[in-house]
Amino acid sequence: MYTPGNLIYFDPFYFKDGSESKPKYFLVLKVIGDSAILASLPSSVDHLPRNLQINHGCIEIPEGNINCYVFKSNLPITKNDWSFKFDTFLYGQWIDDFSISLLQDIYPVEEIDYKIIGELTDLELKSVIDCFAKSATVKRKYKRMLS
Numbered sequence: 790m791y792t793p794g795n796l797i798y799f800d801p802f803y804f805k806d807g808s809e810s811k812p813k814y815f816l817v818l819k820v821i822g823d824s825a826i827l828a829s830l831p832s833s834v835d836h837l838p839r840n841l842q843i844n845h846g847c848i849e850i851p852e853g854n855i856n857c858y859v860f861k862s863n864l865p866i867t868k869n870d871w872s873f874k875f876d877t878f879l880y881g882q883w884i885d886d887f888s889i890s891l892l893q894d895i896y897p898v899e900e901i902d903y904k905i906i907g908e909l910t911d912l913e914l915k916s917v918i919d920c921f922a923k924s925a926t927v928k929r930k931y932k933r934m935l936s
Contacts, residue, residue, distance in 0.1 A: 790899070790903075790905060792817060792908070793817055793818060793819050793820060794908045794911075794914040795907075795908050795909075796814060796817075796831075796867060796905075796906040796907055797814070797815045797816075797817070797903050797904070797905055797906065798812070798814055798815070798905075798906055799812065799813050799902065799903045800812040800813075800903075801813070802815065802830075805885070805887075814877075814906070815828055815830055815831075816828060816829045816879065816909070816917070818884065818917070818918060818921070821886060821934060825886050825887060825888055825889060826887050826889060827884060827885075827886050827931060828885065828886075829880075829883065829884050829885075829917075829921075830883060831879050832878050833873075833876070833877055835876065836878070836880065837855065837878070843859055843876060844861070845860065845861040846858065846859060846920070847916065847919070847920035849920070849924055849925070851925040851926070854926050855926065856880065856881030856882065856920070856921065857880050857881065858878070858917050858920045858921070859876060859877070860872075860878075862876050862877075866909055867906065867907030867908055867909055867913075868907060868909075868910055869907040869908075871907045881920070881921050881924045881927040882928075884921060884928070921935055922935040
């Protein structure tokens with residue numbers, strides 16, 4: 790389940806910071822040893838400058854402290870041709886690490902606690918990882934893990 794490139798849907802997702810739980814997508818970027826994973830939580834909320842043209846792929850604006858990977862709506866991104874219904878954003882500053890055992894405790898049953906949507910295509914996963922690994926805004930420890 791926690792394999793790099795897997796896109797998982799949790800309903801609800803319980804945030805580490807105690808924010809209100811809600812349905813959430815979860816993209817596994819890397820497995821860290823046997824105990825943790827590095828992941829990004831895609832968002833349909835656009836926090837990019839209004840005058841910026843939004844294309845599919847990596848957006849890096851170092852002077853604005855912006856790093857984002859965009860999945861354009863209705864563009865298949867997984868090996869099973871699944872796509873988001875809306876433009877969806879992965880923000881480099883929101884990458885985080887998660888304990889696998891804690892996730893397994895909170896979400897034990899597939900199709901009830903979570904659903905595996907699909908696996909990103911190899912090219913899409915490589916593009917996302919490259920975008921974050923080369924970013925000026927992603928935390929150094931995460932960039933090292935992704936490189």
